[in-house]
Amino acid sequence: MPDEIARLSEAMARDPRGMAWVALADALRRARQLPAAERTALRGLARHPYHADGHDALDRIAADAGDLGRARDEWEMPLRLDARHVGALLGMGWIALAGGDRATATRWWEGAQALAPTDARVLAAGRQLAAAPVAAAVPTPARHPLTRGAQDIFASLEDEGAHAALLVDDAGFVIAGRATGAAGVDHAHALGAELSGLTADVERARLQLQLGAWERLLVECEDGTMALAPAASDCITVIATPAGTPSGLPRLLVERARRRANGWLEAL
Amino acid sequence: MSHAPVVPDLSALARIRGVRAVLLTSLDDALTIASSSHVDVDVDALAAFATALCRRAHQAAAVGALGAVRVVALEAAAGRLLAAARGRLLLVVLAERDTSPGMIRLALTRALEGLA
Numbered sequence: 001m002p003d004e005i006a007r008l009s010e011a012m013a014r015d016p017r018g019m020a021w022v023a024l025a026d027a028l029r030r031a032r033q034l035p036a037a038e039r040t041a042l043r044g045l046a047r048h049p050y051h052a053d054g055h056d057a058l059d060r061i062a063a064d065a066g067d068l069g070r071a072r073d074e075w076e077m078p079l080r081l082d083a084r085h086v087g088a089l090l091g092m093g094w095i096a097l098a099g100g101d102r103a104t105a106t107r108w109w110e111g112a113q114a115l116a117p118t119d120a121r122v123l124a125a126g127r128q129l130a131a132a133p134v135a136a137a138v139p140t141p142a143r144h145p146l147t148r149g150a151q152d153i154f155a156s157l158e159d160e161g162a163h164a165a166l167l168v169d170d171a172g173f174v175i176a177g178r179a180t181g182a183a184g185v186d187h188a189h190a191l192g193a194e195l196s197g198l199t200a201d202v203e204r205a206r207l208q209l210q211l212g213a214w215e216r217l218l219v220e221c222e223d224g225t226m227a228l229a230p231a232a233s234d235c236i237t238v239i240a241t242p243a244g245t246p247s248g249l250p251r252l253l254v255e256r257a258r259r260r261a262n263g264w265l266e267a268l
Numbered sequence: 269m270s271h272a273p274v275v276p277d278l279s280a281l282a283r284i285r286g287v288r289a290v291l292l293t294s295l296d297d298a299l300t301i302a303s304s305s306h307v308d309v310d311v312d313a314l315a316a317f318a319t320a321l322c323r324r325a326h327q328a329a330a331v332g333a334l335g336a337v338r339v340v341a342l343e344a345a346a347g348r349l350l351a352a353a354r355g356r357l358l359l360v361v362l363a364e365r366d367t368s369p370g371m372i373r374l375a376l377t378r379a380l381e382g383l384a
Binding site: 084114115164179187190191194195197198201202204205206208209210211212213214215216217218219220221222223224225226240243247 | 313314317318320321324325327328329331332333334335336337338339340341342343344345346347348349362370373
């Protein structure tokens with residue numbers, strides 16, 4: 001460990017504008033030199049304020065220092081910068097587990113696992129999660145109260161040709177629906193996390209280009225079409241149809257999904 | 269000997285009623301390669317935001333196992349943004365809300381078909 005810190009410090013000295021500060025901050029954290037780790041991370045973030053890995057490193061320092069509230073707040077930053085940031089997804093899960101909320105921890109972990117199933121950090125977190133005592137779980141109020149049948153609110157749309165239909169909140173969490181691929185793998189959580197970033201880009205584009213409120217986003221692909229529409233409570237609905245579907249059908253289905261989702265949200 | 273053009277002819281798209289801007293950009297750097305637009309449209313901003321949107325759409329499509337993205341269409345209260353990719357090139361159209369999306373989509377895909 002001291003060798004690693006010395007090597008990274010030398011790299012920083014050789015190239016002060018380089019990115020060695022991220023690894024150095026993390027090495028200092030692992031060596032329990034938390035004040036030095038925090039100074040290194042903060043100095044680096046002053047130069048690179050939108051560096052997701054840098055924020056991730058700072059969050060780990062806060063977590064190791066026992067400041068779970070700050071770590072939770074800070075870990076949302078790398079997720080805003082990159083909804084697919086595996087380290088931040090695992091970090092949010094770790095915070096939830098530390099607070100005794102095993103269900104939420106599992107949800108974060110599943111998002112990371114869908115993105116990087118063979119990542120050593122994901123595998124280690126999975127083992128940690130499996131070893132966590134169920135009895136220690138302290139229920140916390142869910143952000144969205146899931147009611148029975150949440151997975152089935154779009155069932156009739158599936159009969160009409162949609163092979164995925166989801167209701168996702170503004171943080172990328174799936175609230176209702178399902179998205180099962182051809183191999184039978186449920187990728188709803190990964191898709192939900194990705195859609196959070198996509199809708200953020202939609203918001204930026206429509207604001208900068210003065211397009212007004214957005215109504216739909218259609219993404220036509222080789223193997224299918226995805227259609228998104230904003231729903232109540234800052235949520236979005238998304239449906240996917242297989243290749244060969246008439247090009248007007250996804251627009252129709254996502255509008256139906258939006259109406260159904262809004263009705264369901266109001267009834268909660 | 270004839271060659272397929274490197275840059276598509278944007279004029280057919282630009283002539284569609286309600287189209288405010290047409291541009292060709294690169295998914296790699298979002299720099300404008302060719303454009304035809306109304307004076308009030310910031311072509312560089314359009315290229316930047318359309319490219320960012322399409323890159324993110326590519327990522328979402330990959331997670332959804334939908335394959336390569338062909339067309340991205342954003343429909344909003346005051347306008348439409350459509351973009352179609354071929355390789356690393358992206359052809360983008362900004363249009364008024366009441367412009368026919370089917371017409372633009374057809375012209376977009378035709379314009380890209382003839383590219384080298």
